[in-house]
Amino acid sequence: MNKRTLSIIQELCEISHLVTIDDLSKEYNVSQRTIRNDLTSINDILRENGLKEIELKSGGTIVRDNSFVDIRFFMTDQDLYAYKLSKNERVAVASVLLINTSKYITLSTIADHLFVSRATIINDLTEIKDFLRDSNLEVKSHPNKGLRVEGKESDKRLFLMKIAQLKDNNDMIARHISIQAGNKITIQKVINEQEHIHQSFLTDESFDKILIYLGIMVNRNLMGEYLESCIMTNNDKYIMAQDILRYVSQYCHISTSENEIQFLSELLRDSHYIRQNATEDKIVKIQLITRQFIDRISYDLGINLNDDYDFFENLSNHLESVLKTNAPDYPNSAILEEVLEANQDVVEAVNQNLYIIKQYSTREIMPIEIGYIAVHVCAALERKKNKEVAFHVVVACHAGIGTSQLLIEKLKKHFNFQIVDIISAHEAENVDPQKADVIISTVPLKNSKVDYVTVSPLLSDEDYIRVGNKIDALRNSRHLPSRIGETEITAKGLLEKLSPIIYSIAPERYDDLMKGIRKEVRDYFHQSVEADAEIFSPYLHHLLPPTHIQLDVECDTWQDAVKLSAQPLLEYGYIEERYVDAMIHNIEENGPYVVLSPGFAVPHEGLEKGSIKVGMNLIRLKHPVEFGADEFDPVEFVCCLSAVDHKTHLKAFFNLVNMLQNKEFKESLRVCKTSEDVARIIEKYEYTLI
Template sequence: MNQRIISIIKDLCEIQKNITIDDLSQKYNVSQRTIRNDLISINNILRDNELDEMELIAGGQIQRKDNFTNINYFLTEQDLYSYKLSKEERIAVASVLLMNSSKYITLSTIADHLFVSRATIINDLDEIKKYIHSFGLGVTSHPNKGLRVEGKESDKRLFLMRLANSKKENTMVSRHISIQAGNRITIQKVLSEQEHLHKSYLTDESFQKIILYLGIMINRHLMGEYLEDREMKNNDYYVMAQDILRYVSQYCHINTTENEIQFLSELLVDSQYMKQMTKENKIIKIQLITRQFIEHISYDLGINLNDDYDFFENLSNHLESVLKPTPPDYPESSIIDEVLEENQDVVEAVNQNLSIIKQYVSREIHKIEIGYIAVHICAALERKKNKEVAFHVIVACHAGIGTSQLLIEKLRKHFNFQIIDVISAHEAENVDPKKVDVIISTVPLPHCQVDYITVSPLLNDEDYIRVGNKIDALRNSRHLPSRIGETELSAKGLLDQLSPLIYEIAPVHHDELMKAVRKVVRDYFHQSVEADAEIFSPYLHHLLPSTHIQLDVECVTWQEAVRLSALPLLEYGYIEERYINAMIHNIEENGPYIVLSDGFAVPHEGLEQGSVKVGMNLIRLKHPVHFGADDFDPVEFVCCLSAVDHKMHLKAFFNLVNMLRNEEFKEALKTCKNVHEAAYISEKYEYSLI
C-alpha cells in the first residue's frame, strides 16, 4: 500500500460524492491504468475484511456500498511494516524521532522504527539534517551515541506542532510517532472552562491548535524537556495562560514555570477569536425545576431516582427545550410509542406532575415532548434495575479504540456488566456463545451467533432502554450461570471508596495523597478516561471551603440576606456588582422558587448577568428571615450560587439538593461552632452520597 492508495480511499469515503476514474487520474497526475490497479488493491482490502467491493459503472464512475467507510478501521490497524513510506514521509518521521528523543538516538534505531535498512537512513541523513535546520534547529552527532537535535525548546515544540498539524494528505508522522501526552478530554475541558471565564472564545482551528500544543508540552515535560528562559512581556492573555496551565499542571501531574506561561500567552495572542455567543439565562432555574420534578416522580413511582446524576443532567437539558416559546422539531421515533404503551405508570406520573413544568411554559406541551420525558425516566429506571445483574458482555466497535473505550465506560457506569473483551465488528461471528451473554455493538452483526444489541457509541437514553429490554429478554428466556452475582472492580469504584477513608485518616494531606493514589490506581486499571471525564464538575465541598462560609450573619430582610450571601463572591472576583441586583430582581419577578428546602435558599441569576467564575458562598443567619416561601419559611441558610455555563456547577448543586433531604445534615449546620467545622460537615455528608 502506498500514500496515493490511502489518499484515494479517503476520497472514496465521501459516499455521496460521484467520483470517476478520470477524476482520480487528473487529481493524482497518473494514468487511468494506474488508478485501475489502485482500485484493485483497494478491493482486495475490502474482500479480505468481508466488506462489499466497489464496482465500475457507466462513464467510469466508481460505485461504493454503504459499508465502504468501514475500511478506515482497518487502515488504522496498519503499521509502518505494511505501509511503504515515501521518501518525504520517511524524512519527516525520522526528524520527529530525533526531535522527540531526550537522549541520543542511533541510525539503527531510526531504521528499525521505519522498517527500512540502516543504509537507507544513511542516504537520507543529509536531507533529514537540512529539513530540521529549516526550523532553526541543528543536529549534532556523537561517535558512540548517535544523533541529537540541538536548539531552543520553543522551536522544537513549534516544529512538532507544524508536523502534527500538517495539511498534507495522510502524513504518517502523527499516526506513528507519539508527540502528545495527557488526557485530551481533560485538556479540552480546561481550555473550554478558561474560555468562558476570560470571555475569550477561540475559533475551532485555534482551539484545536492550543489543545495540540498543550499535549506536546505535557509530553516534553514528562521527558524532562523544559522551555528556555524567555523575555517576560505583558500581553492581554497572560492571565488566561496562567489559569490554563494551573489546571493542566494539576490534572496532568506536571510542573509549570513562568516561561511556560509566557510562551502559551504568546500562542494565545497569535490565535484567532470569535465573538461570544448569546446564552440562555434561565439554566439554573430549569435545573431547580428538574430537581423538584424528579422528587415528585420518585414519590409517585415509589422508586428513589434522586441520586441518578445522569438522569438529572439529561432531563434538565431536555426541559431546557421544553421551556422555550417554540417547541423543537423532535424526530419521530418508534421507541417513544413503545415507551408510552408499555410504561403507562410512568406516563401517568409525568402527567400528574406536569404542572410543575407548565407553570413556566407559555404554550401547550406536546405529546411527543411528554414522551421524551417518559423516555428519560424509563432510562433511569433501567439503569437502577440493571445494576443488580452482572452479565458477561463483549463490546464490538467498528471505530477506533477511543470510541470503544468511551462506550465501555458509559456501560460500566450504568450497568453491572463484566466487560470480558473488546473486538472488531468482523470478529463477532467467531465469538463462542458459551463464554458471553450478550454483545453490545455500534454496528449490525448479521453473522453473529450470540445475542447482540446495536447502540450508538454515545449511548443515549433510547439505547439504555434497548439494552435494558434485551437484558430482560435474556433473563426471562434462559437460566443464567452462577457468575451473575459477581461484581467488577473499577478504578472509579475503588477511588470512591478510598477517598473518604483517606480523608478520615489524613484530612490535612487528603488532596496530596489522593492525587498520588489516583495516578497509581488509574495506571493500574488503564481507565483514565473514566476517571477524568467528569473532572471539571467540582463537588460541593470544592465550592464551599471555610473561606466561603460565614456564620451568624445579622440581617432583617430577605433582600439583605441575598446581598450578604453574595458579597464574599463579589470581593473574591466571582461576580460583578450587577449580579446581586439581578438575583434580587429575579426573586421579585419569579417568586421564591430558590428556596429549595425547609429554611434553605440558593439565590442565583442566569448566565450573562455578571457571573465571572463558578462559585458558592453560604451564610447562616443569626435570625432567620421570610422569603414568602410558605412552608419553607423562615430561611436560616442562604447559599449564593454563581454559574458560568450549563454544567460546571451541576454536580455541586445536585449533591447539595440531595443533602438537604437529610435532616441530620441541616441540623449539623445549625449547631456547628465555626466555619471550619461547617466546611467539614459539607464534605463529610457529600462523601456519604458518593
C-alpha cells in the same frame, strides 16, 4: 499498499455507480496497468478476509459485491504501517520522532517506526537536518548513541505545533503528536471556561492552536522537558494564561512554571478573538426546575432517581429547549412510541408532574416534547435496574480503541457488566456463546452466534433503553444467572470501602490521605476517558473552601440574606454589583424556587447578568429568615451561586442537592464551630457520592 490504493478502496466504498479502470487511471494520473496492480492488491485483502473479490467486466468495468464495504473493518492500523510515506512525510515524521526522544534515537529505530530501510533514512538525513534547522534546531550525532535534537524547548514546541497544524497531515504524523483523549477533553473544558471568565472568546482557528499547544506542553512536561527561562513582560493575557495553566496542571498532573505562563500569554496575545453573543440566561433556573421534577417523579414511581447524574444533565439539556419561546423541530424516533406504550406508568407520572415545568413555559408544551421527557425517565430507570444484574459482555467497535474505551466507561458506569473482551466487528462470528451473554456493537453484525444490540459510541438515552430491553429479553428467555458474585470491584466501590477505614485510623489526616489514595486508585483502574471528560467540573468542596463560608451571620430579611451570601463573591471578583440586585429581582418575580430543601436556599441569576467566574459562597444564619417557601421555611443556610456557562457548576450543584437529602449532613453543618469545620464536612460527605 500505497496511499493511492487506500484512496481507491475508500472511493469504491462510497460510490454506487459503475466505475472503470480508465476512470481511475485518469483520476489518479497513472497508467491502467498501475490501476490493475492496485486492484490486485485490494483483491488480496478481500480474499484473505473471506470477502468476495472485485471482478473486471468488458470495457474494464469494476464490479464489486455488496459486501465490499466490509473491507473497512480490516483497514486498521496495519494499513498505516503498510502505507509508503512520501519523502516529505518521512522527513516530517522522523523530525517529530527526534524531538520527542528525550535522549538519543538511532537511525535503525527511526527506520523501524517508518517501516523503511536504514539506508532510506540515511538518504533522508540531510533533508531532516535542513527541515529542523529552519526552526532553529540542530541534529547532533553520537557514534555510540545515535541522534538527538538540540535547541530551545520553546522552538521544539513551536515546531511540533507547526507540524500538527499542517493540512492533509498523514495519520502517522498525527499519531506521534497525539494528545491523550482524556487530556484533550480536559484542556478543551479549561480553555472554554476561562474564555467565559475572562470574556475573551477565541476564533475556532485560534482555539485549536491553543489546544494543540497545551496538549504538546502536557506531553513534553510528562517527558520531563520544560521551557527555558523567558524574558518576563507584561501583557493583557497573562492572568488568563495563569488561570488556564493552574487548572491544566492540576487535572493533567504536571508542573508548570512562570516561564510556561509567560510563553502561553504571548500565544494568547497573538491569537484572534471574536465577540460572543449573549447566552441563554436561565440555565441555573432550568437546572433547579429539573431537580424539582426528578424529585417528584422519584416519589411517584417509588424509585430514587436523584443520584443519576446523566439523567439530571440530559433532562436539563432537554428542558432548556422545552422552555424556549419557539419549539424546535424534534426528530421522529422509532423507539419513542414503543417506549411510551410499554411504560404507561412513567407517562402518567410525567403528566402528573408536568405542572412544575409548565409554570415556567411561555407556550404549550408539545406531545413529542413530553414523550422525550418520558424517554429520559425510562432510560434512568433502565440504568437503575440493570446495575443489579451482572452480564458477561463483549464490546464490538469499528472505530478504534479510544472509542471502545469511551463506550466501555459509559456501559460500566450504569450497568453491572463484566467486559470479557473487546473485538473488531468482523470477529463477532467467532465469539463463544458460552463465554458471553451479549455483544454490544457500534455496527450491525453478521453471522454472530451471540445475541447483540447496536448502539452509538456515545450511548444515548435511547441506547440505554435498547440495552435494557435486550437484557430483559435475555433474562426472560434464557433464565441467565446474575453472576453477581463474580462482579469485579470498581474504583468507586473501593474508595467507598477505604474512606471510613482511613477516617477511623487518622481522622486528622483524612483529607490529605484520601486525596492521594483517590488519585492512586483511579490511576490503577485507568479511569481516564470518562473521568477526565468530567473532571474539570469542580466538586462542591472545590467551590466552598473555608474562605467561602461564614457562620452565624445576622440579618432580618431574605433580601439581606441574599446580599450577605453574595458579598464575598463580590469582593473576590466572582460577580458584579448588578448580579446581587438581579438575584433579588429574580426571586421577587419568580417566587422562592431557589429554596431547594427545608432551610436551604441557593440564590443565583442567569448568565450575562454580572457573573464573572464560577463560584459559591455559603452563610449560616444566626436567626433563620422566611423566604415565603411554605414548608421549606425558615431558611437557615444561604449558598450564593455564580454560574458562567451551562455545565461547569453542574457537578457541584448536583452533589449539593443530593447531600441535602441526608439529614445528618444538615445537622453536621448546624453544629460546626468554624468555617474550616464546615469545609471538611462538605468534603467528607461529598466523597461518599463520588
